Amino acid sequence: MTASNTMSAPAEYDHAQPAPEITVHGALAGRTARFALRPALLDTEAGSAYGVTVRASLRYRIPLVFEAAASRRVPGQWTVGPVHCRQDSHLASVQAVQPHVAAAMTAVVNQHDDQLLPLLEIARERQAGNALALVHKYRREAAETAERLREAETEFDRHGVPAERALKVLEAMTRARDKLWGRPQR
Secondary structure, eight states: OOBSSOOOOGGGOOTTSOOOOEEEEEEETTEEEEEEEEEEEEEETTEEEEEEEEEEEEEESEEEEEEEEEEEEETTEEEEOOOEESSOTTSHHHHHHHHHHHHHHHHHHHHTHHHHHHHHHHHHHHHHHHHHHHHHHHHHHHHHHHHHHHHHHHHHHHHTOOHHHHHHHHHHHHHHHHHHTTOOOO
């Protein structure tokens, strides 16, 4: 199995471009299949992990496309998750090929382990970028919340009522509202 293209070093990768894909050809159910490997963030029992999605395309009476996610347990040892077929699972072609797909995908990813390392690095960098976007979002929201809190405290201070008295007034208004709307009294 030879790769039709190889990845450049992750430091050179332009993340403004779509996720990279490595395409290799190999045997599947006695036919030549095209395997497309792309970086992915996978959900696992232990949380999330970096891996690749594997798409196997071949013609077995009809065009078939199978997909699965592969995660790397140790260097050179990949595990392929459940395989899904884009076509109806009741088709005879799907039933004939399906039992061979996971083994073929596992062989492909194990054989191309070194080429997949840059994909894992790209997946890691992309996820770090997404996480940083959340950090910025929550920092902005925290700053906006802090500003609203300062404004509310300034408004409260402007009225010159002690906090203990204002709390009693608030409780009385809440009880009156609850009584008006039929909510249980405390």
